[in-house]
Each structure stands twice: as structure tokens, then as C-alpha cells.
Amino acid sequence: MGEVLFSLEDRRGRPMVLAPTHEEVVTSIVRANVQSYRDLPVILYQIQTKFRDEPRPRAGLVRVREFDMKDAYSFNTDDDSLDDSYQAMAQAYRNIYRRCSLPVLMAEADSGAIGGKDSHEFLLATPTGEDTVITCPACGYTANAEKAQGVYPDQPATPEQSLEEIDTPGIKTIAGLADFVGVATSQTLKAVFYAADDDVVFVTVRGDLEVNEVKLKNCLHCKDLRLATDEEVRDAGLVAGSASPIGVTNVRRVADPSIMRGSNFVVGANKPDTHFLNANYPRDFEVDVLTDIALAQPGHLCPQCNAPLEATRGVEVGHIFKLGTSYSEALGAMYLDQEGQQHPITMGCY
Secondary structure (H helix, E strand, O other): OHHHOOEEEOOOOOEEEOOOOOHHHHHHHHHHHOOEHHHOOEEEEEEEEEEOOOOOOOOOOOOOOEEEEEEEEEEEOOHHHHHHHHHHHHHHHHHHHHHOOOOEEEEEOOOHHHOOOOEEEEEEEOOOOOEEEEEOOOOOOEEEOOOOOOEOOOOOOOOOOOOEEEEOOOOOOHHHHHHHHOOOHHHEEEEEEEEEOOEEEEEEEEOOOOEOHHHHHHHHOOOOEEEOOHHHHHHOOOOOOOOOOOOOOOOEEEEOHHHHOOOOEEEEOOOOOEEEEEEOOOOOOOOOEEOOOEOOOOOOEOOOOOOEOEEEEEEEEEEEEEEEOHHHHHHOOEEEOOOOOEEEOEEEEO
């Protein structure tokens, strides 16, 4: 949970926490009471106070540090049984919102610190919402911006040209670089520096795109992710404003596949006030990880039907997760099958 977790000590100096959610507690209850496949499936729920040290606590009913949560937990023998419980619970949520006259969107979502395979958020569209929902009006595709996929337009492929160094005095931004050279921002590559558990990571995306920090964090399997400080960037030997992966080998390099959606990009030359023309991957540089880390944006194309995507603001009013066996394996919540073999219980939370 990172810094969201409230931690404290009792008078004897023993470490304690205030519960942000109750997967561990409920799993322990089931471990003590479920022995056989005949005891499954089972769903337990509670309504109880939870505590989270939110970085941006908001007035009202959501995103506060102390709040009431209805949380439910399903326990099943396998993935197929979990899917039955998950779909039944999703329908229960939809029924509740319909009866409350809340026109919610059910969106694919990132599981965050809770983990798990699949998750969906229920979001109420409102201009004051802090979540962005990406939707396709043509086919109904709906996903939180943290999870959404988008198909961005290709740059026309042109024959690779020779790498050429140019002076770019005072140019520090992608927009400024594109204007100076006379190209579209999609003809540039953007360098962004992050600290992943305090290790500097060099991230590259096409200049017209933004980094999706949730996708990046999932890719790096790190606990904490933040933008690197100026000092950390300097200590890593990187030149902010004129950086590119060309010649960089001393830090981890992560790139989005957009670096292959075009050719002859304008990139930093890793010297102040200097850039390269005609950079191409993989001819001119290598990366350690190449994976989707781009933020889907309105105007990108739907990954399911290729129609233009739209965006709306929303507030989260529910979230459901397929946890799998991560908690049951860690806490020893097992069951015996018909042959007497022991297996971890498959879980969902809601």
C-alpha cells in the first residue's frame, strides 16, 4: 500500500496498522472455517470503517482518510467458479445503481495495490470527478484512463536517413523542439525520468504521447514510482531537455512501441542545447523493456472497433477485483478437492 497505509506503534513499541481494506482478515477467517470443496463457493461481506492516508483527501463522501466501506469477498475452487461469482456480483452492483437512479459506467480498471487479474470500476460521470474514463460511443468499450488502450495514428514510414547532430540553443520542451526543427511533435521522441523505488529509469515515448504512470509502475513491478529529481537526473549522467536513449547504458531504459510507429525521429543528443535528427530504433539505440506505457487519449482509436475514443470525468462509486490465489497462498487458505488434493482457494473482492 505504500504511504497510503496508516502505520503506528502501541505503548510496547509493537508495529500496527489501521486497515485500509480487509483481504487478509477475511481470508484468515475462511482459512479457519473452510476445509473442503463442499464448503465452496462462499461470499462474506461487511460494512466497516477503513483508513487511508490519501495524498489528496477531498471533502464529501469519497477520497477521505476515514470512511465506511462495504467490502465483500468471494471464495471459489477455481477460475471458472470465480467468474460466476464475479459476474453475479457485477450484476448486483448494476442493480443497486439502477435502483438508486445512478447512471454509472462499468469500466475496465487497474487493480492497483490489491493486485489480481481483472478488475472493473463503477464510475459516476461528473465534471468534478478525479478519474478519467475513456469510452467508445460506437462499440461501448469503457476503461479507466489508467487501464485504457488506444490505437494512435502511425507516422508515415520514410527511408532511414543518417543520424545528424544539430544545435538547439535554449530548447527544452517537445513543443519547442518541434517548432524549432519544423516537424510535428509525433516526429520527436520524448524522454522522461522516473525513480522506481529510488532507482532512476529512462522512459521514452513518441513526442505526441504521454506516459501512463500506472502502466509503467506495473511494468517495473515497483512499490513506489515518482518523477526523478533534478539531482537524481544529474547523478545518473543524464541531460534534462536534451536526452535520448542513444548511447545510454548505465540506467534502465523502458520504451513504448510508439518509437517504432514512424522513422527519422528528432531526439536529444545527451549534450546541452544539442539534438539529433533521423534517430531510428533499433538502429541507433537499444532499450531494456519495450511495452505499452502510453496514455490513451480522446481522438485515439478504439482497440476493439477503430472508432475515435472519447473521455469523460467520473467519481468511483464501486470497484470489483479478481484476486486469484495471491492472498490464499500467502495466508495458507487451502481446500481439499474430491481426490483429497490440497489447493489454494481462488478469491475475488468487491
